[in-house]
Amino acid sequence: MAAGFNGATSMASGPTPSFLAVDWGTTRLRASLVEAGGAVIDRTQSDHGVQSVPAGGFPVAFAEACGPWLRDKPGLPVLMAGMVGSRNGWIEAPYASCPSGPADLATRLLPVPDMSNVSIVPGVDCRAPDGAYDVMRGEETQVIGTGVVDGLVCLPGTHSKWVLVQGGRIIRFVTFITGELYAAMTASFVGRLAAEPADMESGHAAGEKIATLGGGLGRLLFQARTQVLGNNMPGAAVKPFLSSLLVGQEIAGAIDLFGKPSSVHLVAAMPQREVYEAALKARGFSVTTTDPADAVLAGLVQLFNAPRG
Amino acid sequence: MAAGFNGATSMASGPTPSFLAVDWGTTRLRASLVEAGGAVIDRTQSDHGVQSVPAGGFPVAFAEACGPWLRDKPGLPVLMAGMVGSRNGWIEAPYASCPSGPADLATRLLPVPDMSNVSIVPGVDCRAPDGAYDVMRGEETQVIGTGVVDGLVCLPGTHSKWVLVQGGRIIRFVTFITGELYAAMTASFVGRLAAEPADMESGHAAGEKIATLGGGLGRLLFQARTQVLGNNMPGAAVKPFLSSLLVGQEIAGAIDLFGKPSSVHLVAAMPQREVYEAALKARGFSVTTTDPADAVLAGLVQLFNAPRG
Known part of the structure; x- marks a missing residue:
């Protein structure tokens, strides 16, 4: 099935999706229809980043991007990461604190009101012993996705993150602007x-x-x-x-x-x-x-x- | 005589000025009529900083600020410091290089074309051994004015300067923005x-x-x-x-x-x-x-x- 860059396309037949993976950041939404084993069946993206969605507009923006998939599979689980979980997002998902790994974050997935199939990955915060305070939303999911078990992960950006991972968990991190x-x-x-x-x-x-x-x-x-x-x-x-x-x-x-x-x-x-x-x-x-x-x-x-x- | 903040006032009588001291920076011109011993007879200031003077407009801007004094004392020496000596100023006064002290700068005062009584203090530049290059215009005159012979001078600002002075000369300096x-x-x-x-x-x-x-x-x-x-x-x-x-x-x-x-x-x-x-x-x-x-x-x-x- 072709990638639907102007909105998801319906799937009358084909592989069975396991869930819908959504990366909803400040400037963009990217969604992937994923098989149980992790293979991607279809992808879509939209410019409706969190900053362009008005208060209360998230259900509509989400339906515009992913509606066709959801009509085919009502109740399909949806997992979202990124600024969609911030104060200006769909619903604020309180930060998980360092150290945090996949099991910690999975336990704290936050269901969206009135849409129990949609959950948001919490961001992670870090109170350093020296008094600094750092936050991330979206990068925690990327760090887990690298598969790094013990090491230092660098995520460049407007607010670059450097993340120390030990035993597969985010131990501490800092931000550079x-x-x-x-x-x-x-x-x-x-x-x-x-x-x-x-x-x-x-x-x-x-x-x-x-x-x-x-x-x-x-x-x-x-x-x-x-x-x-x-x-x-x-x-x-x-x-x-x-x-x-x-x-x-x-x-x-x-x-x-x-x-x-x-x-x-x-x-x-x-x-x-x-x-x-x-x-x-x-x-x-x-x-x-x-x-x-x-x-x-x-x-x-x-x-x-x-x-x- | 009262300070003339809207332009210099004429002096029909009173103390004899020795020269006119002008601090002409990016946003402001400040001028003082000075006696031989350094006492200030009168002051004026204007908002006609270097950035607001069009190309070729410096003689007029200067006459507007200080004309009355100069009509009383034609040919009175005028000494200017600051961005008036920059590329976008009246005339570009090439930087004196570190180390530079009062005698070095006095030797390099640059006369303004067609007004031999008006001179501009050159800025100072510094090529650090580590490859950094720094420049100042106006701060060199302030450093001299502090009277510091050996010491470290800090001049906060948009571009703060830290200046090492030894034997009354500027040895090296750096800028922090x-x-x-x-x-x-x-x-x-x-x-x-x-x-x-x-x-x-x-x-x-x-x-x-x-x-x-x-x-x-x-x-x-x-x-x-x-x-x-x-x-x-x-x-x-x-x-x-x-x-x-x-x-x-x-x-x-x-x-x-x-x-x-x-x-x-x-x-x-x-x-x-x-x-x-x-x-x-x-x-x-x-x-x-x-x-x-x-x-x-x-x-x-x-x-x-x-x-x-």
Whole structure:
């Protein structure tokens, strides 16, 4: 059956679905019709991310995206992950606290009111001993989907997460606002000399070099302007410079907090995948990578099949 | 004679001015009519900062602000500091390089075309051995005006400067984009839970605490949001939290780069003065402070009186 990118299509015949896996984030909804064994029968996606759904509009938005599947199989179990479980989502699913693994999250799946077949995976929060507080929604499902049992998982993004996994459970994690800083700085004074098209090579080389210097990000960001003023790089290098600088400082911060394991498991798609893989390998890590969409689907399958306390 | 805040007033009689000291920055022009000994006879200021003056408009903007004085004393020497010497200013005054002291800068004063009585103080640049490049315009005159001969000078701002002075000369300096980051982050996602009026006490206490944690600014800035989500501080604390966090990280960065002297000389006016003095004292520094307007005036007087190569 063809992928239905403008809404699910009806299945009059074909394989028997076991459940509907939904990744409903801030900007997008992605849904997969899944067989018992985890094979995907059909997929759909929509731009009706959580931020574009009005209060009370979630049942309608969900029916628009997945209605045909549900008409064929009323009562089909639906498992959702992501910002759909936030305060501005369908219903707020209270955070599970670290440490949390698949069994902990499966126990806390939150049914949606009046639709007992639809459940939402709770996010995870982390109160660090040093007083920091961190939250995630959606990434916990991706981490589970990586299959990492013991290791460090890096999930780049607007709010990148670094997650320590032990015995298959999320032990602790931290957030770096790398993507948010990139957006803010390219729109701010220090990014004003940026020119297009980007000179990726010069920018990444300069950013990698400056990222290793002392003084912290508040110092190093100024170099996005002055390296151009001082004729050390062209204006076309400014954006990739900022990218490599911010990613380099994120990795340095993670090493500061987690130590330096020999390998990092990355959950990233292009173009971040390329930037992070290069930066991690340059620092001596071995890197394995999972696509985010694959990770969330695998995580939902695992949570669907997990014993529920 | 009364201060003329809407333009200079004529002086038919009174003390004899020695020169006109002008601090012409991005957003404002401040001018003082100065006696030989440094005493101020009259002051004026205007909102015609460099950014609001069109190309070719500097002679007119200057005449509007200071014309009455110059009609009384044609040919009176005028010494200007600040962004008026930048690429977008009246004329670009090439940077003097570190190390640079009063004699070096006095030798490089740049006369304005067709107005030989008007000179501009060059900015200073610094090529650090680690590859960073830094520039200042205006702060070099303030540093000279502090009278610091050997010490570390901190000049808070959109682009805060930390300046190492030895033997009365600027040896090296670095920039932290603390003010720019504050503006960007209060307008960005992590600052969105900010409420007014600000709860200064809670915000500064929380910011001071988080500023001491590891992982770098990209991690710690997320706490402006999560400390509210986690009920560790109220939304009214977000803005002072960001201020204390950024200032704390700036000071930590400066210590990283310059070591930790027993004292810091601050060039700051309220409200930054209070934030920086508290943060510096909390870290064991003794602090002396000069008002920025006093510092630039004292610096211009010293440069005017310096021997010119």
